[in-house]
Amino acid sequence: NCPLDLSGSNLTLLSSTCSNKGDRGKCCRYINAFVAVSVARYANMSSNLGVPSGLSDICLHSVSETLELYGVPSNATVFCALGTKIPVTYECMGRITVMQMLESPNFEDVTENCKLPLSEESSCRRCMNASILYLHHLIGAEDNMTLSTCRDATFAALASQGDNVSTFEIATCFFGVQELNVHPVVASDPSSPSLTPEASPSSLPDASPSQLLVGIPSEEHHHPYHLTVIRVGIAVTAVSVFLLIILIFLIHRKSRELGDSENLDKTCWNVFPPQPIQKGQDGPSTFQKFSYKETKRATYNFSTTIGQGGFGTVYKAQFSDGFVAAVKRMNKVSEQGEDEFCREMELLGRLHHRHLVSLRGFCVEKHERFLIYEYMENGSLKDHLHSTGKTPLSWLTRIQIAIDVANALGYQV
Numbered sequence: 001n002c003p004l005d006l007s008g009s010n011l012t013l014l015s016s017t018c019s020n021k022g023d024r025g026k027c028c029r030y031i032n033a034f035v036a037v038s039v040a041r042y043a044n045m046s047s048n049l050g051v052p053s054g055l056s057d058i059c060l061h062s063v064s065e066t067l068e069l070y071g072v073p074s075n076a077t078v079f080c081a082l083g084t085k086i087p088v089t090y091e092c093m094g095r096i097t098v099m100q101m102l103e104s105p106n107f108e109d110v111t112e113n114c115k116l117p118l119s120e121e122s123s124c125r126r127c128m129n130a131s132i133l134y135l136h137h138l139i140g141a142e143d144n145m146t147l148s149t150c151r152d153a154t155f156a157a158l159a160s161q162g163d164n165v166s167t168f169e170i171a172t173c174f175f176g177v178q179e180l181n182v183h184p185v186v187a188s189d190p191s192s193p194s195l196t197p198e199a200s201p202s203s204l205p206d207a208s209p210s211q212l213l214v215g216i217p218s219e220e221h222h223h224p225y226h227l228t229v230i231r232v233g234i235a236v237t238a239v240s241v242f243l244l245i246i247l248i249f250l251i252h253r254k255s256r257e258l259g260d261s262e263n264l265d266k267t268c269w270n271v272f273p274p275q276p277i278q279k280g281q282d283g284p285s286t287f288q289k290f291s292y293k294e295t296k297r298a299t300y301n302f303s304t305t306i307g308q309g310g311f312g313t314v315y316k317a318q319f320s321d322g323f324v325a326a327v328k329r330m331n332k333v334s335e336q337g338e339d340e341f342c343r344e345m346e347l348l349g350r351l352h353h354r355h356l357v358s359l360r361g362f363c364v365e366k367h368e369r370f371l372i373y374e375y376m377e378n379g380s381l382k383d384h385l386h387s388t389g390k391t392p393l394s395w396l397t398r399i400q401i402a403i404d405v406a407n408a409l410g411y412q413v
């Protein structure tokens, strides 16, 4: 197992930083800092400036696997050259132990100038200046790679002398990155979560040693990124199911309405074919189906009441083609009423006589039924016979009306 310990490192921040392609330099600084912190922890226990060469590949694999688990894109570790530019062992000019670094010339200047706290910009700058000077004396005109490895070795040697909190603080200054640790741990507090290298593994019985060391989250401790993905997934599914239910409901309702209308059409057309019937009587007698929309518009939203009969209210209607009609809105019909409606159409639709009001069509909307008649401008006979405001009909006219009514009654299709 790799002994490097990434626990407590703010890998969520690393993940979001590395997901931003414009922040690649910062992403690499963070990866470098986290690896350096884990090397410093290991140095604290082993006094070595990195893992033994036999473990180097295993550790690089473990570290990149852990980073990936936390959502760090795999190409970030490749881009930052984890393993070459960011090694897990800091051999600085032949020095492989903490002691060798501490005993190197002028290191005491680094120790002296890098005393905590380093959170202030001025104190961090003082520490960095001392470190640069020290490295300058130590490696002279060596290449950047050596400079970088020795800088990391200086950090590991320095940080290995303190506890977990100071390690993060020194790393913040050395690598110029903020908020490296997730849960600041007070090393002296025995009740705090056991994430420090000094903590006994037995205090975390549920976590496997490899999970602790390379920071792999245990099953109980889900990463916030994954939790967010799960929550978003649940929300999207819930909304989709909800919309689907509404859609099914609307489709069902519409098809029921269409079914109602179609059934009626079928029933009624069985007894009354949808062809205009010409009987040689005066006036056009085209029978048709009117839409609810045009009927509603023609009656000004059913505001033109002209009478009330036993089967419903009658409205005057003016259709867009100029046709003036009397629209009878049937009282809410039962199934039996449906037959009634069809029979009325069958009967009146077939009768075409100059002394009979002709039925010109019908309209069906959900459970509403309308019969549309030719409009009789002079009102009902009843009004002419009984209304006090009208001029009384002459006896000749009355006899003629009686004859006409008798003719109409005697008329057969």
Ligand SMILES: Nc1ncnc2c1ncn2[C@@H]1O[C@H](COP(=O)(O)OP(=O)(O)OP(=O)(O)O)[C@@H](O)[C@H]1O
Residues within 6 Å of the ligand: 306, 307, 308, 309, 310, 311, 312, 313, 314, 326, 328, 357, 373, 374, 375, 376, 377, 379, 380
């Ligand atoms: N084609 C029409 N043209 C003009 N007014 C009409 C027309 N049909 C009906 N009306 C008016 O609407 C009123 C109600 O007519 P409706 O046919 O519903 O009932 P009714 O003939 O009086 O009685 P019943 O319901 O028993 O048939 C009539 O009295 C009349 O004033």
